[in-house]
Amino acid sequence: MSQRGIKLPVAAAIALGALVFAASPGQALQPDEVLPDRKLEQRARDISLGLRCLVCQNQSIDDSDAQVAQDLRRVVRQRLVAGDSDSEIRAYIVERYGDFVLLKPPFNARTFLLWLGPAIVLLGGAVLVLWGRGRSRAGAPALSAAEQAQLRKLLDEREREPPT
Amino acid sequence: MIVEIGHYALVLALALSVIQTVLPFWGARARDASLMGIGPVAAVGVFICVAIAFGALTWAYVTSDFTVRNVVENSHSLKPLLFRITGLWGNHEGSMLLWVLVVALFGALLAVARNMAPGVLRADALAVQGLISVAFLTFIISVSNPFARLVAPPAEGQDLNPILQDIGLAIHPPLLYIGYVGFSLVFAFAAAALIGGRIDAIWARAVRPWCLIAWAFLTLGIAMGSYWAYYELGWGGFWFWDPVENASFMPWLSGTALLHSILVMEKRDALKVWTILLAILTFSLSLLGAFLVRSGVLTSVHAFATDPGRGLFILAILVFFIGGGFALFAWRAPLLKTGGLFAPVSREGALVVNNLLLATACATVFIGTLYPLALEGLTGDKISVGPPFYDATFVPLAMALLLLIPFGQALAWKRGDLAGAVSRLLFVMGLSIVACLAIVFMQHGGPVLAVIGLWLGIFVFVGGVNEILSRSWKRGASLSVVLRRAAGLPRSAWGAAVAHAGVGVCVIGLAAQAWSIETLASVRPGQPLAVGPYEVVLTDSFSRQVANYREDVARFHVLQGGAIIRTVDASKRFFPARNTSTTEAGISTIGLGQVYVALGDAGEHGLGVRLYWKPWVLLIWIGAVIAAIGGALSFSDRRLRVGAPTRGRRKQPAAKDATAMATVAAQ
Numbered sequence: 001m002s003q004r005g006i007k008l009p010v011a012a013a014i015a016l017g018a019l020v021f022a023a024s025p026g027q028a029l030q031p032d033e034v035l036p037d038r039k040l041e042q043r044a045r046d047i048s049l050g051l052r053c054l055v056c057q058n059q060s061i062d063d064s065d066a067q068v069a070q071d072l073r074r075v076v077r078q079r080l081v082a083g084d085s086d087s088e089i090r091a092y093i094v095e096r097y098g099d100f101v102l103l104k105p106p107f108n109a110r111t112f113l114l115w116l117g118p119a120i121v122l123l124g125g126a127v128l129v130l131w132g133r134g135r136s137r138a139g140a141p142a143l144s145a146a147e148q149a150q151l152r153k154l155l156d157e158r159e160r161e162p163p164t
Numbered sequence: 165m166i167v168e169i170g171h172y173a174l175v176l177a178l179a180l181s182v183i184q185t186v187l188p189f190w191g192a193r194a195r196d197a198s199l200m201g202i203g204p205v206a207a208v209g210v211f212i213c214v215a216i217a218f219g220a221l222t223w224a225y226v227t228s229d230f231t232v233r234n235v236v237e238n239s240h241s242l243k244p245l246l247f248r249i250t251g252l253w254g255n256h257e258g259s260m261l262l263w264v265l266v267v268a269l270f271g272a273l274l275a276v277a278r279n280m281a282p283g284v285l286r287a288d289a290l291a292v293q294g295l296i297s298v299a300f301l302t303f304i305i306s307v308s309n310p311f312a313r314l315v316a317p318p319a320e321g322q323d324l325n326p327i328l329q330d331i332g333l334a335i336h337p338p339l340l341y342i343g344y345v346g347f348s349l350v351f352a353f354a355a356a357a358l359i360g361g362r363i364d365a366i367w368a369r370a371v372r373p374w375c376l377i378a379w380a381f382l383t384l385g386i387a388m389g390s391y392w393a394y395y396e397l398g399w400g401g402f403w404f405w406d407p408v409e410n411a412s413f414m415p416w417l418s419g420t421a422l423l424h425s426i427l428v429m430e431k432r433d434a435l436k437v438w439t440i441l442l443a444i445l446t447f448s449l450s451l452l453g454a455f456l457v458r459s460g461v462l463t464s465v466h467a468f469a470t471d472p473g474r475g476l477f478i479l480a481i482l483v484f485f486i487g488g489g490f491a492l493f494a495w496r497a498p499l500l501k502t503g504g505l506f507a508p509v510s511r512e513g514a515l516v517v518n519n520l521l522l523a524t525a526c527a528t529v530f531i532g533t534l535y536p537l538a539l540e541g542l543t544g545d546k547i548s549v550g551p552p553f554y555d556a557t558f559v560p561l562a563m564a565l566l567l568l569i570p571f572g573q574a575l576a577w578k579r580g581d582l583a584g585a586v587s588r589l590l591f592v593m594g595l596s597i598v599a600c601l602a603i604v605f606m607q608h609g610g611p612v613l614a615v616i617g618l619w620l621g622i623f624v625f626v627g628g629v630n631e632i633l634s635r636s637w638k639r640g641a642s643l644s645v646v647l648r649r650a651a652g653l654p655r656s657a658w659g660a661a662v663a664h665a666g667v668g669v670c671v672i673g674l675a676a677q678a679w680s681i682e683t684l685a686s687v688r689p690g691q692p693l694a695v696g697p698y699e700v701v702l703t704d705s706f707s708r709q710v711a712n713y714r715e716d717v718a719r720f721h722v723l724q725g726g727a728i729i730r731t732v733d734a735s736k737r738f739f740p741a742r743n744t745s746t747t748e749a750g751i752s753t754i755g756l757g758q759v760y761v762a763l764g765d766a767g768e769h770g771l772g773v774r775l776y777w778k779p780w781v782l783l784i785w786i787g788a789v790i791a792a793i794g795g796a797l798s799f800s801d802r803r804l805r806v807g808a809p810t811r812g813r814r815k816q817p818a819a820k821d822a823t824a825m826a827t828v829a830a831q
Contacts, residue, residue: 030764031686031772052548058406060550063399103550110545114535118528118557125520133508 029062033073040080047076047086051093052103060103072101167232170220171311177213177268178301180206184271184294188287192360200283203290204275210297211272214265218252221261221310225252231317234258234310240323240741242712247329253337254328256458256474257310262337263454264300266345270374271297274349281353281370288356289349296348299481307473323712323741332392340385340412344450346378347419351447351489354440358492363440363500368430371443373799375426376659379419380795386412387788398749398762400682400776402784405554410533411453414526418446421522424515432512432577434505437497438519444489449526451482461537510580514572521565528557559613566620566671569664570627592630596623607679614678621675625668631661659798663791670787673756676780683776686769692723696777698759699723700732705771713737715748718771722752722759730754734761734773756780 029048035041045062051072053064061069061076072093079089093101105111184206191199224232225248228241238255239248252258271293274286281289304310353371357363389412394402403409422442428435455461459475506512532549540546570592574585600619604610610618635657636650681696692701704719715737722730734750750761757779764772 029684029774030767031684032767032769034684050550050552052550057408058404058548058550063401098546100546100548103548104552104556105547105549110539110543111535111547114531114547114549114553115557117531117535118524118561121527122520122524122561125523129516129520 029073030070033070033077035077035081040077043086044073044077044080047080047089048073050090050103051076052101054097054101058103166220166223167229167311167313170217170224171309173213173216173220174301174305174311177210177217177264178298178305180209180213181268181294181297181301184210185291185298188294189291192284192287192291195284197283200287203287203294207268207271207275207290207294210294211265211268214261214268214297214301217311218261218265221252221258222249224311225249228321230319230321231313232310233312233314236314236318236321238324239321240712241320242741243323243329244711246331246334247324250333251324251328254324254333257304257308259337259341260300260304260308260458261310262341263345264297264304266338266341267293267297267300267348269342270346270349274374282366284360285353285356285362285367285370288359289352292352292355293349296352296485299484303474303477303481307477320741323739326713326737326739326742326744326746327396329712329739330392330396332388332396336385336388336392338385339381339388343378343380343382343385343419344412344415344453346374346381347415347443347447347450349374350378350422350443351485354443355489355492357440358496361496361499363436363496365430365433368426368439372423372426372430375419375423375443376795376799379416379423380792380799382412382416382419383788383792383795386416387785387792391785395749395751396746398747399774400680400749400760400762400778402781405532405549405551407533408457410529411456414529414533415446415449415453417522417526417529418442418449421519421526422446424522425519428512428515432506434512435516435519436500440497440500441493442519442523444486444493448482448486448489449530451485455479455482456533506577507579509575509582511572511575511577513580514568514575517568518565518572521561521568525558525561525565528554528561532557563616563620566624566667569624569667570630573627573631573660573664588634589627589630592623592626596626599626611678614675617675617678618672621668621671621673623668624671625665628661628663628665628668631664632658655801656798659794659796659801661794662797663794666787666790666792666794668787669783669790670785673780673783673785673787676783677778679779680781681777682774684772684774686764686767686772688770691770693773693775695759695775696779697724698729698754698777700759700761700773700775702771702773710737712741713739718750718761718763718773720750720761722754730759732759732761734763736763753782756782756786758782 029045035044048062049060051061053059053061053066053069053072055066055068056064059069061072075093076089079092084092090102099106105114107115184203187206188200188203191197191202221232221234223229224235225239226245228235228239228248230236234255234257238251238258243251253262271290274281274290274293350371353367353374357367386409389409390402393404394400422439425435425439425442429439455475455478458478461475532553536547536549570589571585574588575582596619599622600615603618604615632650632653635653636646638646638649641649683693683695685693687693687702689702689704692699699722701721701723702718703721705717706719707714707716709715715735717733717735720732720734721728722732730752732750732752735748736745737748738745747763749763752759752761757777758781760776760778762774762776764774766772
C-alpha cells in the first residue's frame with residue numbers, strides 16, 4: 001500500500017504531464033480509525049487536512065492511503081484522546097518530521113518571501129501602473145513656441161479659405 | 165517498415181521546419197514575396213510529416229508492435245483499442261510527439277489562414293513557429309525517440325499505468341496541449357511583431373483569434389483534467405494545487421489576462437508593451453509547465469539529474485525561447501509609443517485592474533509552486549506549500565477579480581461613469597443577493613466565505629446575462645424586437661457575456677461544495693447509510709474479468725424517501741500486467757449534484773465506504789465548458805474572420821472608424 005502511494009503518482013506525472021496525479025487511488029481515512037467522539041474527530045480531521053503525507057505529492061494525510069499517512073492519523077487521534085491541544089499535536093509532529101509535514105508553511109525567515117510575495121507583486125504592479133499613467137500623461141509634451149506659431153498659421157490659413 | 169517511415173518523416177519534418185524558419189524570415193527582411201511564400205508551404209509540409217510520424221506510431225500501438233520499445237513499455241495486446249491508441253501519449257516520448265504535432269498544426273493553420281495577418285508579420289510568425297518546431301523535433305530525434313526498436317522484442321507489453329487507462333486520457337491531454345501549444349503561435353506573433361517593429365491594433369486583431377482558440381482549449385483541458393482526477397482518484401477532490409496542476413493553471417491565468425489586454429490594444433491601441441510582454445510570458449509559462457513535468461524536477465530537485473539529457477535539453481529550449489523573447493522585448497519595447505489615453509474609471513481602467521489581479525494571481529501560483537524547489541535547491545530545507553497557502557493568498561485575489569467583472573462590463577470605454585455603472589447594476593446586485601440569501605436560507609446557513617463565494621458566482625452569472633439583456637431590451641419593446649436585437653449583437657459581445665456567465669456558474673459550483681456532506685462507515689448488505697438528502701445501501705458484491713483487469717464490484721442503491729432512485733457500482737480493479745490495482749469510485753448524478761461512493765477495505769464490521777453528497781458539483785465543469793463556448797463564440801465573430809484590412813485602409817489602423825466600430829461593438 002505505501003509503495004503504491006509513492007510510485008503511482010510519480011510514474012504517472014512523469015508519464016503524462018497532465019493533471020490527475022496529485023494522489024494515488026485507494027482508501028484514505030478508514031471508518032475503523034474514526035473516533036467515537038464527534039468533536040474530537042472533527043478536530044482530528046482539521047489537523048489531518050493540514051498535514052502532508054510525506055511520501056506523496058501534495059496530499060494530506062487525510063486523503064492518502066499510504067502507510068505513513070495512516071500512522072500519522074493514528075498519532076493525531078491518540079494525542080487528541082490524551083488531551084493535547086491542536087497546536088501541541090502539530091508541534092509534536094513538526095518536531096519529528098520538520099516543517100515539510102505542514103501543508104501551510106510557517107511564516108519565518110525562510111518563508112517570508114513566499115508569504116509576502118503575492119502582496120509585493122500586487123503593490124509593485126499597482127505602483128508600476130500608476131507610474132506608467134503619470135508617464136503617459138507626460139508623454140505628450142506641450143507644443144514648443146515654434147510649433148504653436150505654425151499651428152496658428154495653419155488655422156489662420158484655413159479660416160481665410162472659402163468653405164468647400 | 166511503417167515505424168521506419170515514421171522515424172524518417174520526423175527527420176524530414178525537422179529539415180522542412182528549418183526551411184520554414186530561415187526562408188520566410190529572410191524573405192521578410194529582403195521584402196521578397198516568393199521567399200516569404202515558401203513559409204506556408206513548408207509549414208504545411210512539416211505538419212504532414214509530423215502527422216505521418218504520429219500515424220506510424222499510432223499504427224505500432226494499434227497492432228501491438230512489440231519490437232518498438234515505446235510500445236512495449238506502455239501497451240499490452242489485451243488492452244482495449246481506445247487505450248492502445250491513447251497510450252501513445254500516456255508516456256514521455258509519445259506525449260512530446262503529440263506536442264510537436266500540435267506545434268506543427270498551428271503552423272499549418274496559420275499557413276492556410278491566408279488573410280488573417282499582414283504579409284511580413286505572417287512570414288515572421290511562421291518563421292518563429294518553425295523555430296519552435298526545430299527545437300522540439302531536435303529534442304525528440306536526439307534524446308526522446310519514440311521509434312527506437314528493441315533487439316530482442318518481448319512477447320507481451322508491460323501495459324500502461326492503470327490510472328491512465330481511462331477515457332480521460334483520450335480527452336484531457338489533447339485538449340490541454342492544443343491550449344498550451346496554441347499560445348506558441350501567440351508567442352510567435354509577439355516575436356514577429358518585435359522583429360518587424362510594427363505593433364498596433366492590426367497585430368492585436370491578427371492575434372486575438374489564436375489567443376481565443378488556445379484559451380478555450382486550455383480551459384476545457386484543465387476542466388476535463390480536474391473532472392478526471394475527481395472520478396478516478398476516488399476521494400472526491402477535484403483540485404489539489406498540485407505542482408502539475410499549477411503548471412497548467414499558470415498559462416491559463418496569464419492567457420486570460422492576455423485575452424483582456426489584447427482587447428484594449430485592439431480597440432484603443434493602448435497597453436501595447438504589456439500585451440506583448442504577456443504574450444511572451446504566457447508561452448514561457450507553457451514551456452515552464454512542460455519543463456516542470458517532463459524533467460522530473462517536481463518529484464525532487466535531485467530527480468532532475470537522473471535523466472540529465474532530457475532535463476537539460478528542455479531547460480535549454482526553455483532558456484532559449486524565454487530568454488530570446490525577453491531579449492527581443494528589451495530591444496524593441498522602448499520604441500513603442502504609448503497609445504490611447506483613458507480615464508482611471510473606464511473600461512480600460514477596469515481591464516488594467518483585471519490584468520493586475522490576474523498577473524498577481526499567476527505570480528502567486530508561480531511562487532507557491534517554485535518556492536519549495538528554490539528553497540530546497542538553495543538551502544536544502546524542505547517545505548510544503550499546500551491548499552492552505554492558496555486559500556490565504558489566491559482566493560482573495562480571485563474574489564476581488566470576480567467582484568470586478570460585472571462593473572468592468574458596465575463601464576464605457578475611455579471615460580466611464582462609476583455612479584452610472586452602479587445604478588445599472590443595482591438590479592443585478594439585488595437579484596443576486598436575493599437568490600443567494602434564498603439558497604442559504606434553504607440550506608440553513610453556511611460558512612461565511614462560502615456564502616460570499618456563492619453570491620459572487622451568482623453576481624457574475626447574472627451580470628453576464630444582464631450584459632445581453634441590457635443591450636437588447638428597451639422599455640416597451642416587444643419580445644420579437646428584443647430577440648432580434650439580441651441576435652444582432654456582435655458575437656464577441658455574446659462571447660464575453662457567455663464566458664463571464666460560465667465563470668459565474670463555475671464559482672457557484674465551487675462555493676456549493678461547502679455544503680457537501682461526507683459519511684464514513686463500515687456497512688453490511690442491506691444496511692442503509694444516510695448521506696445528505698439520500699440513503700445509500702449496499703445490495704450486492706461480485707467479481708468479474710474485464711479485458712486486461714479483474715474487478716471486484718460493490719453495488720449500491722441510492723434511496724430517496726425509501727424508494728430506489730439510482731443504482732451505482734464502485735469497484736476495485738487489479739491489473740496483473742503491472743501488478744497494481746486501482747479503485748473506481750461509484751458516482752451517481754442526481755440533478756446537478758452527485759452521490760459519490762469510494763470503497764475502503766473490508767473489515768470485521770463490514771465494507772468500509774466513504775460516501776459524499778456533493779450538491780451542484782457538476783456546475784464546476786459545466787461552468788468551464790460554458791466559458792470555453794464563450795471563447796468559441798468570440799472567435800466566430802465576423803470581424804475576426806474578415807481578417808486584416810486591405811492595404812489602403814491599413815494606413816490608419818486606429819483611426820476614427822476603427823475606434824467607432826470598437827466602441828459600438830464593446831458597449
